Amino acid sequence: MSSISRDEVSRVAALARIDLTPDQVDRFAADLDVIVDAIAQVSEVATSDVPATSHPLPLTNVMRADEPVAPLTQEQALSGAPAQEDGRFLVPQILGEE
Amino acid sequence: MDLTRLSAAALSEKLTAGEVTSVEVTQAHLDRIDAVEGAVHAFLHVSDDVALATAADVDARRAAGQSLHPLAGVPIAVKDVVVTEGMPTTAGSKILEGWVPPYDATLVERLKAAGLPILGKTNMDEFAMGSSTEHSAYGNTHNPWDLERIPGGSGGGSAAAVAAFEAPLAIGTDTGGSIRQPGAVTGTVGVKPTYGSVSRYGLIAMASSLDQAGPVTRTVLDSALLHELIGGHDARDSTSIDEPLPALVDAARQGALGDLTGVRVGVVTELSGDGYQAGVSARFAESLELLEKAGATLVEVSCPNFRYALGAYYLIMPSEASSNLAKFDGMRFGLRVEPTDGPVTAERVMSATRGAGFGDEVKRRIILGTYALSAGYYDAYYGSAQKVRTLIQRDFDAAFTQADVLVSPTAPTTAFKLGEKLDDPLAMYLNDIATIPANLAGVPGISVPNGLSDDGLPVGFQILAPAKADDRLYRVGAALEAALENVWGAPLLAQAPELEIAR
Numbered sequence: 001m002s003s004i005s006r007d008e009v010s011r012v013a014a015l016a017r018i019d020l021t022p023d024q025v026d027r028f029a030a031d032l033d034v035i036v037d038a039i040a041q042v043s044e045v046a047t048s049d050v051p052a053t054s055h056p057l058p059l060t061n062v063m064r065a066d067e068p069v070a071p072l073t074q075e076q077a078l079s080g081a082p083a084q085e086d087g088r089f090l091v092p093q094i095l096g097e098e
Numbered sequence: 099m100d101l102t103r104l105s106a107a108a109l110s111e112k113l114t115a116g117e118v119t120s121v122e123v124t125q126a127h128l129d130r131i132d133a134v135e136g137a138v139h140a141f142l143h144v145s146d147d148v149a150l151a152t153a154a155d156v157d158a159r160r161a162a163g164q165s166l167h168p169l170a171g172v173p174i175a176v177k178d179v180v181v182t183e184g185m186p187t188t189a190g191s192k193i194l195e196g197w198v199p200p201y202d203a204t205l206v207e208r209l210k211a212a213g214l215p216i217l218g219k220t221n222m223d224e225f226a227m228g229s230s231t232e233h234s235a236y237g238n239t240h241n242p243w244d245l246e247r248i249p250g251g252s253g254g255g256s257a258a259a260v261a262a263f264e265a266p267l268a269i270g271t272d273t274g275g276s277i278r279q280p281g282a283v284t285g286t287v288g289v290k291p292t293y294g295s296v297s298r299y300g301l302i303a304m305a306s307s308l309d310q311a312g313p314v315t316r317t318v319l320d321s322a323l324l325h326e327l328i329g330g331h332d333a334r335d336s337t338s339i340d341e342p343l344p345a346l347v348d349a350a351r352q353g354a355l356g357d358l359t360g361v362r363v364g365v366v367t368e369l370s371g372d373g374y375q376a377g378v379s380a381r382f383a384e385s386l387e388l389l390e391k392a393g394a395t396l397v398e399v400s401c402p403n404f405r406y407a408l409g410a411y412y413l414i415m416p417s418e419a420s421s422n423l424a425k426f427d428g429m430r431f432g433l434r435v436e437p438t439d440g441p442v443t444a445e446r447v448m449s450a451t452r453g454a455g456f457g458d459e460v461k462r463r464i465i466l467g468t469y470a471l472s473a474g475y476y477d478a479y480y481g482s483a484q485k486v487r488t489l490i491q492r493d494f495d496a497a498f499t500q501a502d503v504l505v506s507p508t509a510p511t512t513a514f515k516l517g518e519k520l521d522d523p524l525a526m527y528l529n530d531i532a533t534i535p536a537n538l539a540g541v542p543g544i545s546v547p548n549g550l551s552d553d554g555l556p557v558g559f560q561i562l563a564p565a566k567a568d569d570r571l572y573r574v575g576a577a578l579e580a581a582l583e584n585v586w587g588a589p590l591l592a593q594a595p596e597l598e599i600a601r
Contacts, residue, residue, distance in 0.1 A: 009465060013461075014449075015472065016452075016468040017445065017448045017452055018452045018453050019449045019450055019453030019454075020453065020461070024461070027458075028461070028465060031462060032469070035412065035466060038408075038409065038412075039408070039409035039410075039413055040409070041406060042479075042482040042485075042486045043479075043482045044406075045403065045486060046483075046485035046486055047485075050488055051485070052484035052487070052488065053485075053491060054484055055337070056293040056294075056308075056491075056538070056539060056565070057292075057540050059336070059337060062336040062337075064333040064334075072200055072201065076201070079200050080430070081430055082431075082433070091444055092436070092443055093441075093444065094443065095443070096443050096445075
């Protein structure tokens with residue numbers, strides 16, 4: 001069922017926004033091929049009559065009381081920021097154009 | 099008297115009786131940390147001043163006659179995946195190096211409110227991904243039983259700190275076995291509570307539907323005391339169980355009396371045999387005999403879908419992790435790395451930051467998770483894994499109609515050598531074969547030290563109970579612990595080698 005190529009690893013790493021070196025791409029392609037082979041057996045028993053479980057204990061519509069609580073201060077929220085200006089997060093340009 | 103050798107329960111008695119002060123107890127542990135950390139490296143950060151300030155405050159309040167929590171003044175170590183206000187929190191990753199959280203996790207708030215001095219933050223596999231703590235970005239933790247060997251993972255630092263008498267109590271987190279497997283290989287007790295028993299608010303999430311925080315201690319009673327303190331409903335975690343905890347400490351005290359008459363103990367067929375080290379299997383068989391002598395009835399139960407648990411886990415966990423770790427984007431906290439050539443756009447900064455800040459195992463799992471969730475593969479992988487999760491829950495439901503608790507060895511082998519499995523991810527993943535089913539189903543589990551294997555290294559005995567019946571873990575665990583210590587004449591850790599004192 002599986003066969004993870006170098007190209008596939010590069011494509012998925014780009015989706016996940018992780019820069020990889022060519023050497024890492026080689027190693028991860030080899031590792032992931034073995035791992036995916038080992039775990040693909042789940043499809044053997046996952047027949048259409050079995051419902052999916054996303055959560056260990058059933059829960060619906062969890063609400064807390066609608067009471068205001070103090071949020072972080074602006075200073076606290078910015079305390080770990082790599083860069084800030086005028087009380088805001090300072091980020092690189094979002095779009096690639098000039 | 100060496101205060102570091104006492105259990106938390108014993109320290110609590112001495113503190114309450116006024117025989118020792120919290121400052122004395124805390125200083126004794128800080129001295130021990132100073133003496134053995136060079137060899138063990140269980141901590142990423144030691145918070146001497148904060149711990150001693152808390153201790154002095156508790157002593158003053160006690161002297162003033164205030165009513166205090168039973169664990170007030172008993173120091174504790176916290177795994178570095180739990181956020182602590184004003185104290186560095188890295189989750190073992192370079193991407194969070196130097197980050198100081200602006201808030202406390204709920205469980206940390208509860209520790210502080212009860213007056214437990216926090217000794218520091220413990221080492222772990224990066225973002226809790228691993229079974230040996232070798233994936234930490236800050237160096238290996240060494241098993242106090244043999245410094246050449248792994249302390250288990252991901253919570254190897256918490257387990258090693260407790261085993262090396264650097265702390266009487268520690269906090270761990272368990273997504274696939276990260277509390278129980280380190281407990282097994284270091285001869286300590288570790289509990290993964292029922293999913294939702296302890297708030298996840300303030301845990302740096304790996305896999306939200308599997309993660310659960312819990313106690314790491316040297317005795318079953320100490321785990322119960324700590325679980326009752328950190329557990330219970332929290333409105334800030336929507337998956338937190340909105341009902342009172344069972345009486346855990348009472349269950350541990352009852353179990354310690356040694357009578358298990360009427361308790362049905364189910365031995366899981368699928369969690370034994372091939373792949374389990376001979377010494378591990380032998381200790382398991384002996385522990386079963388002790389439980390039977392205590393009055394328990396043994397039954398064999400089959401959970402046929404457990405053989406698919408590892409596969410389902412390694413699809414669900416990376417999928418959830420790939421989503422949870424998307425927040426490490428270099429924008430609001432943590433590392434930011436700018437690309438050295440080309441335009442400095444947000445997207446390229448994100449990729450460069452994550453490329454530089456994440457270690458190999460984290461990258462491997464994010465890529466695996468992204469792959470499993472991507473178009474064309476979702477149904478075959480993630481969808482199938484969620485169905486397997488249903489089948490495993492059904493296996494547990496059926497087994498718990500025949501037995502009150504289920505048991506198995508905690509880990510298939512004793513601690514392996516540092517480096518031995520580092521280049522073979524699949525071999526590493528197999529360490530968690532017996533612990534993963536509980537996370538997939540949300541049921542609670544405990545690992546209790548039950549002897550040494552042929553290689554002289556500790557072995558763990560796992561007990562699993564139905565969801566919300568965590569009290570059964572403590573009753574059966576304490577009964578086994580009492581029976582074993584009756585045979586040994588002392589706790590297992592009394593047989594651990596003395597560590598070189600470096601001063």
